[in-house]
Amino acid sequence: MKKIFALLLILALALPVIALGTATPTDTDVPSDVFTVSGVVTEITDEYILIADENDQMVQVNIITGEEATVIETSKENGIALGDFIVAMYNGMMTRSLPPQVAAQKIICFEKTGEVSAITEETFTLTTDDGEEIIVNATAEQIELLVEGDRKSVYFDGVMTLSLPAQISALHISDPVEDVYTLFGAVTEVTEEYIIVMDEIFGEVQVNIAAGEDGTIIETTSEAGIAAGDYVTVMYDGKMTRSLPPQVSALRITCYTMEGTVSDITEEGFMLNREGLDAVQVNAPADMMAGITDGAFVTVTFDGAMTMSLPAQISAQMILITETIVD
Known part of the structure; x- marks a missing residue:
């Protein structure tokens, strides 16, 4: 992240230049003080884009709608995709959430x-x-x-x-962006070279971990790292061997969890009350809510994205009931 005092300093070059894009620059396009964050796209929704910066730290870039809507400029015919590199311009305000969040004034991807x-x-x-x-x-x-x-x-x-x-x-x-495929499931075995994941579609899959600077990116909220019993999301290039078990080479492995006590259950989710931390609204489909009761202690696996609303919200990928409180 860096502070810049004018967009596109390269305009200072002696050579004449042409700017590519769909928006016509105006005096109001670029505030006098502009902050930027940039990185590789790891997740895209209608509300936000999740990126990994040069230090592999995640940042959630929120897309604004309405009169002050985020301007998105890209040369990509099909729009921004997983694996693309973007630059997001914002007003300097970044939340202290995990991951930190910014509200984008403009997003560019050329x-x-x-x-x-x-x-x-x-x-x-x-x-x-x-x-x-x-x-x-x-x-x-x-x-x-x-x-x-x-x-x-x-x-x-x-x-x-x-x-x-x-x-x-x-x-x-x-390297040119290719389609990214995902697996999701419980980890049954962990080694330095691979983990075994029980995917709901493919069954048992060996997920190979590449070392080095360009190796597999691993993100987890656990200080101990990924362990057997964790639920993980694996991103890979779509290539899977026909061996037993089948194998994939992981581009990224994520495991984000929160735990706490359940309250205020609705058809669409519940409040997760965390010790010493703010409560979080957990959004979950009906089939994932089965067996969850007020007072239950649960562990929620999610994708690492959290809204800036009050209370903050996350979308559950998996909910495990650790302890049920009986009156």
């Missing part, structure tokens, strides 16, 4: 995909599928990860010079 060539210390050429050649300005850290012939997606701020060839400055470089 991307060019193509083959890498002509790598130098500061630039490389990206040739898109339609034959367009673009000079990409990049950092030394970004450059050293590239190989001639690589196919890469370059995310930038929407500004492209009018020179020939055109130039952009890379905010983020990654």
Whole structure:
């Protein structure tokens, strides 16, 4: 997260530029003081986008509706997708919730995909599928990860010079976004190399964990990490072996839980009263509510997203009754 005093500082370059996008810039488009948060999209709903920043910390970017609606600008024909890199502009206010939340004034996602060539210390050429050649300005850290012939997606701020060839400055470089698939279930075995998950559709699945900087991202509210009995969400690229058990390579594994005492049960959920913390509204489908009674102590697994409302709200993926209070 950083504070900037004008949007798109790259406009200071000597070369003439053109801004790509669906919105026409006006004096009111960019406040005098703009804060930004950026990262890779891990979840998308109509109300928010969940991103992982450069430190793999989650941030919930809330989408505003109404007169002050969030402006979304993207070059993606089908809209922003899982795995895309976005920049969200907001007013500097960030909640202390888990994950922290911001209310987006504008979200941008501009991307060019193509083959890498002509790598130098500061630039490389990206040739898109339609034959367009673009000079990409990049950092030394970004450059050293590239190989001639690589196919890469370059995310930038929407500004492209009018020179020939055109130039952009890379905010983020990654492999092209592919469809992301998910598994959800209880963990039955944990090792350093893999976990076994009992998925409701595929049954027992071995989820392989990749090490290293570009390895599997693991997020959990437990200081002890993921353990047998936990319910986890696994994101993977859709490739599953035909072995027994079938295996997938995890891109991300998440396990967010809250525990507390149930009260104020309705058809759509209940209040979760947490010791020493604010109560949270748990939204859950009817079949997940079976057997839950006032006073029961439960553990709720959710996706890590929490609303900024009072009380805060979460959507349950699984509810386990730990203890039932009997009058």
